[in-house]
Amino acid sequence: xxxxxxxxxxxxxxxxxxxxxxxxxxxxxxxxxxxxxxxxxxxxxxxxxxxxxxxxxxxxxxxxxxxxxxxxxxxxx
Numbered sequence: 485x486x487x488x489x490x491x492x493x494x495x496x497x498x499x500x501x502x503x504x505x506x507x508x509x510x511x512x513x514x515x516x517x518x519x520x521x522x523x524x525x526x527x528x529x530x531x532x533x534x535x536x537x538x539x540x541x542x543x544x545x546x547x548x549x550x551x552x553x554x555x556x557x558x559x560x561x
Contacts, residue, residue, distance in 0.1 A: 490530040492521075494540055503530060522547055536560045 488508075493500040499521050503512040516524045525533075525548055533548060535541050537557040545555045 488531055490528060490533045492525075492533060492535040492544065494536055494538060494544070501525070503528075522551075525553065526551055528553060532556060534558055 488504055488506040490501060490503045493502070497518055499516055499518065501512070501514045501516065501521075501524060502510060505511050514524065521544070528551075531554065533553050533555045535544065535555065535557060537559050541557055545557060548555045
């Protein structure tokens with residue numbers, strides 16, 4: 485299933501993945517650990533992933549781009 489967008493809520497040990505369809509409705513919500521995160525994002529078929537910009541997000545940005553995903557970092561406000 486091709487989804488429109490996704491978001492990752494970054495935490496210290498637990499991350500929340502949210503995927504949205506083209507209408508902006510939440511389709512999938514998943515909680516995973518730091519070790520499981522890259523395995524969870526490996527098979528994502530989304531056009532865009534958004535995440536809050538912080539020190540850990542830059543590593544995840546590079547790793548996600550290597551998996552072929554488009555990532556946008558947003559300033560935490």
